[in-house]
Amino acid sequence: MLKILSTTVFRFFLLILAVLLPAHVSAQDNLIIVGQAIDLSGPNAAVGRDYVAGITTFFDSINSHGGIHGKRVRYLVRDDQGNPANSAKLAAELIERDKADFLIGGIGASTVDAVVATPAFQQSKISLFAPLSGVQKQYGGRVVYWRPSAEQEMQYIFSYFDKLGIRQVGIALQENSVNHDMYQYVVSEIQRRKMTLSGVVKITGNPDELNRESAKLAAGNPNIVITVADTVATGLFLKSFRRSAPKVFVAGLSLTNLDTVAELAGRGSLEWTVFSQVVPNPLGKKSVVQIDHSNMMKKFRDEELSSLTFEGFLVAKTLSRAMQNGRSGRDMFAGVTAQRNQIDLGGFLMTPDEQQNRISGFVDIALFRKGGGLLF
DSSP: OOOOSOHHHHHHHHHHHHTTOOSOOOOGGGEEEEEEEEOSSSTTHHHHHHHHHHHHHHHHHHHHTTOBTTBEEEEEEEEOTTOHHHHHHHHHHHHHTSOOSEEEOOBSHHHHHHHHHSHHHHHSSOOEEOOBOOOOOOGGGTEEBOSOOHHHHHHHHHHHHHHTTOOEEEEEEOOSHHHHHHHHHHHHHHHHTTOEEEEEEEOOSOHHHHHHHHHHHHHTOOSEEEEESOHHHHHHHHHHHTTTOTTSEEEEOTTSOHHHHHHHHOGGGOTTEEEEESSOOTTOOSSHHHHHHHHHHHHHOOSOOOHHHHHHHHHHHHHHHHHHHOOSOSSOHHHHHTTOOOEESSSOEEOOBTTTTBSOOOOEEEEEOTTSOEEO
16 A cells, blocks of 8 residues: 555545546456557667566566456567657557557657657557656656656756865767757856856767867866766767876766666776766665565566666556556646655655656766776
8 A cells, every 4th residue: 555645645646646547448358558669679778678677577576466456467568779760650559559558658858759749649548657758848748757857867966066065067068959958957057056167078979089179178177077968978988088087077867878888988987977866776775665676676587686677666666556546537747746745655755746747856876886886
């Protein structure tokens, strides 16, 4: 039974879950069908596989105890290979052919755009839940985000290092339409906090140019460099920058694939590197849900625990609560989030945000240890 802080919170939780519930519940074989199109073999495959492992683990656990109100959860996953067009096609198939009752999102803003634009989604009675995206776009309330926004993550990084007295900030930028707004946000935050911009490295496909620009940035003596870049670009920058600045903080956001960064930059380059995290330490034992995640992953999966397996586990747990307690209808999110109360998922508190259609605002930070591994 959900631990509720008050009667108001109970009503609030029912409303927030209502947006996730479809107008129909599948009667086929007494199943609840959850569909997801996500990258399992493309550029973000490691991210997608961990996320899916966590979701699968939770649903396996639920099904092993009889399902939800006597209905088993059938979790259908399709590989979009990191291609938004594929994601849109597969999401449409999940809705029309497989009769999905719920739809979990994939990775990145462009994937969300593609899925939301499909006629099948537009004509459906369901919402896109928990895409791995930090964008602020609302899509008319049809997308419900589970994780905090990229701006919330970046704000946490700035606040963390501001408290340490850090004033000199560099930026490593991969120029594209997706990163433009975040770059502007980082520059404005540097100005607002009265910090100094030490320089900007533009990450290109030219290794010699990247080495020169990275050395130039290092010569400006930044205390920290913020990366506004995808996983591959972050790894390439880190490899170049560490040649000139082995002990300067480099910080990035949670959707960076850390295994790929380590492969590109080398394990020795990861020291003094930090990344925001949107869940607590997956190896920790401080809460019931951390322990459950660890135990269930050992029971049902072979994968190692990670922040993304834990996020997937929490997303599936949130969705299962919707199945247990929610009401049908997708247009009630604004009324839900207006309550601004916390919901307890077993020691992990979620605080929904009315303005952003986001369920969790939790952000932490993790530092790479010398020799590898994250320290939360």
